[in-house]
Amino acid sequence: xxxxxxxxxxxxxxIAVRIxxxxxxxxxxxxxxxSDPDRTAFHVRAADEAYPLHDVTSAESYLVHExxxxxxxxxxxxxxxxxxxxLAENHVFADLCRENDIIFIGPTPEVINxxxxxxxxxxxxxxxxxxxxxxxxxxxxxxxxxxAEAEKIGYPILIKAAAGGGGxxxxxxxxxxxxxxxxxxxxxxxxSAFGDRRVYIExxxxxxRHIEIQxxxxxxxxxxxxxxxxxxxxxRHQKVIEESPSAVVDDKLRAHMGEAxxxxxxESGYVGAGxxxxxxxxxxxxxxxEVNTRLQVEHPVTEMVTGIDLVIEQFKIARGEKLSLKQKxxxxxxxxxxCRIYAEDVPAGFVPSTGHLSAYxxxxxxxxxxxxxxxxxxxxxxxxxxxxAKLITxxxxxxxxxxxxxxxxxxxxxxGVDTTIPFELKVMANERFVEGKLSTHFIPEExxxxxxxxxxxxxxxxxxxxxAALIDFQxxxxxxxxxxxxxxxxxxxxxxxxLEGLRKVW
Amino acid sequence: xxxxxxxQVDIQDKTFQFELRQAxxxxxxxxxxxxxxxxxxxxxxxxxxxxIDGRSYEFGLEHDGDGYMISSGSRxxxxxxxxxxxxxxKKAAGIDDNIRVKNITAPMPGLIVRxxxxxxxxxxxxxxxxxxxxxxxxxxIKSPLAGKIKAxxxxxxxxxxxxxxLVEFE
Numbered sequence: 001x002x003x004x005x006x007x008x009x010x011x012x013x014x015i016a017v018r019i020x021x022x023x024x025x026x027x028x029x030x031x032x033x034x035s036d037p038d039r040t041a042f043h044v045r046a047a048d049e050a051y052p053l054h055d056v057t058s059a060e061s062y063l064v065h066e067x068x069x070x071x072x073x074x075x076x077x078x079x080x081x082x083x084x085x086x087l088a089e090n091h092v093f094a095d096l097c098r099e100n101d102i103i104f105i106g107p108t109p110e111v112i113n114x115x116x117x118x119x120x121x122x123x124x125x126x127x128x129x130x131x132x133x134x135x136x137x138x139x140x141x142x143x144x145x146x147x148a149e150a151e152k153i154g155y156p157i158l159i160k161a162a163a164g165g166g167g168x169x170x171x172x173x174x175x176x177x178x179x180x181x182x183x184x185x186x187x188x189x190x191x192s193a194f195g196d197r198r199v200y201i202e203x204x205x206x207x208x209r210h211i212e213i214q215x216x217x218x219x220x221x222x223x224x225x226x227x228x229x230x231x232x233x234x235x236r237h238q239k240v241i242e243e244s245p246s247a248v249v250d251d252k253l254r255a256h257m258g259e260a261x262x263x264x265x266x267e268s269g270y271v272g273a274g275x276x277x278x279x280x281x282x283x284x285x286x287x288x289x290e291v292n293t294r295l296q297v298e299h300p301v302t303e304m305v306t307g308i309d310l311v312i313e314q315f316k317i318a319r320g321e322k323l324s325l326k327q328k329x330x331x332x333x334x335x336x337x338x339c340r341i342y343a344e345d346v347p348a349g350f351v352p353s354t355g356h357l358s359a360y361x362x363x364x365x366x367x368x369x370x371x372x373x374x375x376x377x378x379x380x381x382x383x384x385x386x387x388x389a390k391l392i393t394x395x396x397x398x399x400x401x402x403x404x405x406x407x408x409x410x411x412x413x414x415x416g417v418d419t420t421i422p423f424e425l426k427v428m429a430n431e432r433f434v435e436g437k438l439s440t441h442f443i444p445e446e447x448x449x450x451x452x453x454x455x456x457x458x459x460x461x462x463x464x465x466x467x468a469a470l471i472d473f474q475x476x477x478x479x480x481x482x483x484x485x486x487x488x489x490x491x492x493x494x495x496x497x498x499l500e501g502l503r504k505v506w
Numbered sequence: 507x508x509x510x511x512x513x514q515v516d517i518q519d520k521t522f523q524f525e526l527r528q529a530x531x532x533x534x535x536x537x538x539x540x541x542x543x544x545x546x547x548x549x550x551x552x553x554x555x556x557x558i559d560g561r562s563y564e565f566g567l568e569h570d571g572d573g574y575m576i577s578s579g580s581r582x583x584x585x586x587x588x589x590x591x592x593x594x595x596k597k598a599a600g601i602d603d604n605i606r607v608k609n610i611t612a613p614m615p616g617l618i619v620r621x622x623x624x625x626x627x628x629x630x631x632x633x634x635x636x637x638x639x640x641x642x643x644x645x646x647i648k649s650p651l652a653g654k655i656k657a658x659x660x661x662x663x664x665x666x667x668x669x670x671x672l673v674e675f676e
Contacts, residue, residue, distance in 0.1 A: 358566070463563070466522075477528055
């Protein structure tokens with residue numbers, strides 16, 4: 001069995017830090033890579049070793065196969081962990097690792113390629129006996145084909161990219177009149193996002209739940225599932241809040257969905273950690289959507305309810321070990337919720353907010369876990385995605401998990417950048433959320449006017465006004481006292497503020 | 507020595523008046539006849555601990571042009587503090603520093619992907635006027651008000667910096 005004493009982490013931000021932590025726990029050396037803007041990023045300081053990729057954009061750095069392979073070879077790493085996004089689901093890169101005798105921590109290139117193509121994945125799911133959403137068997141290259149498929153499936157339909165997810169190349173179409181325009185924009189978006197303009201058509205469900213099953217599979221033909229994550233709270237088809245267990249999944253449904261997930265894992269020859277996504281309709285019937293052949297952003301939710309470290313399990317599988325977990329040993333305890341903290345101006349429509357974290361303090365305490373890639377003083381770079389951190393809370397039950405999440409979100413201090421925290425606080429106070437009546441339409445239905453929903457109370461505004469007045473007054477008085485004369489409104493206390501700031505040690 | 511100062515504070519389209527004084531090292535603030543004792547300590551250059559009538563808060567405050575950016579928890583916003591008398595004189599003279607500039611600027615650097623409207627168009631609040639690509643996503647730049655567009659300052663394919671003027675309103 002191969003010995004892994006050093007892992008090169010082909011990623012950045014919070015997931016790179018996560019993998020560093022698992023390396024530490026496992027006694028493995030961690031090697032980070034960084035682009036020019038990320039020289040000062042936290043993941044670089046967190047790792048044991050760090051190697052430059054040079055250049056700025058992802059396309060010039062983290063996505064350049066040769067640069068990653070070269071870094072791994074030159075530092076003697078036996079394995080590369082791709083994290084999520086970037087090269088995690090790139091079968092060409094996984095193949096290059098294999099060619100260079102470097103262990104790619106994930107499935108084989110063939111399985112990544114198979115399951116990465118949404119249409120091939122569906123064919124595999126059919127072979128494994130999974131129920132599927134009605135969809136076109138092939139991609140629809142022209143409007144006539146599209147029309148025919150759409151009629152067969154029945155409106156409303158969803159146009160989806162064959163080569164990738166995350167909402168790119170996706171369009172909902174309610175009637176035949178809108179089909180042509182939607183087809184054109186979807187294909188164009190798919191082309192620019194994945195380099196592949198193929199799109200297919202799927203039935204669009206009204207108010208479905210998006211529920212996914214975590215799986216682990218080894219190289220010895222063993223596979224287990226670790227229960228579900230409810231991921232229905234999304235915007236622009238990107239997840240914002242996830243939780244486990246799902247309010248509508250009982251033991252029986254969990255067992256059925258879990259069996260289905262394990263079946264497709266075994267059918268496809270899956271190795272490593274992965275996620276099988278399902279749509280669950282109002283009658284609690286589930287339909288296969290896709291397989292994500294990577295460790296997912298929201299994996300901590302499963303870790304909190306099962307007590308299992310998924311990244312450590314990935315290491316063991318990569319070393320060729322047999323799964324130590326048996327299905328009957330996997331238990332769930334309590335309830336976990338994750339809020340993704342994005343650097344976004346929510347009232348403006350979740351528009352990315354860049355800037356400098358002039359103050360930043362993560363919450364802590366009972367049942368609180370924060371996976372982040374930033375510390376106070378860091379700048380949020382514009383070149384990569386706007387995820388600052390993941391805030392996960394655990395409680396004995398959903399009620400306690402929500403209450404701890406409210407506490408943690410309130411405690412979270414961020415200055416200098418807008419974040420989704422105030423929005424997530426509103427969700428935690430939302431009656432429908434507390435009742436667990438979720439669907440993928442949750443955000444637009446419960447927050448049709450984001451700016452209005454996020455408005456502060458009159459008391460909050462008055463308090464801020466008072467604080468500003470008091471600080472302004474006190475600082476001017478101090479400046480004047482230092483100068484030995486009465487305060488003037490025209491005084492600039494900017495400079496005295498900076499000088500004082502330099503003297504203090506923080 | 508008790509120096510009393512009256513200020514006007516503009517925040518989120520609201521205006522407040524406060525009277526502030528420092529007596530025997532103690533800070534006091536009054537509004538509409540309600541008087542409060544305030545204990546304010548600067549923690550470091552941009553963070554403050556405020557205890558007002560026993561209730562404890564932490565605020566962040568930074569200079570932002572002529573005003574400030576005040577931050578509490580994870581929220582922040584602009585605020586202006588002005589001498590009340592001066593504000594009154596300015597208003598009488600027709601000087602309004604606080605006039606909302608009817609422009610939309612780029613909230614982050616990015617690429618202009620689509621321009622949906624043109625000069626002379628009447629638009630609704632919330633309508634997507636320009637679409638920018640940044641941070642791997644397409645972002646709709648929405649109109650903050652209902653009004654008539656004076657000019658669109660960008661074109662499709664243009665790369666812009668944060669703060670770049672996108673749309674001017676009449």
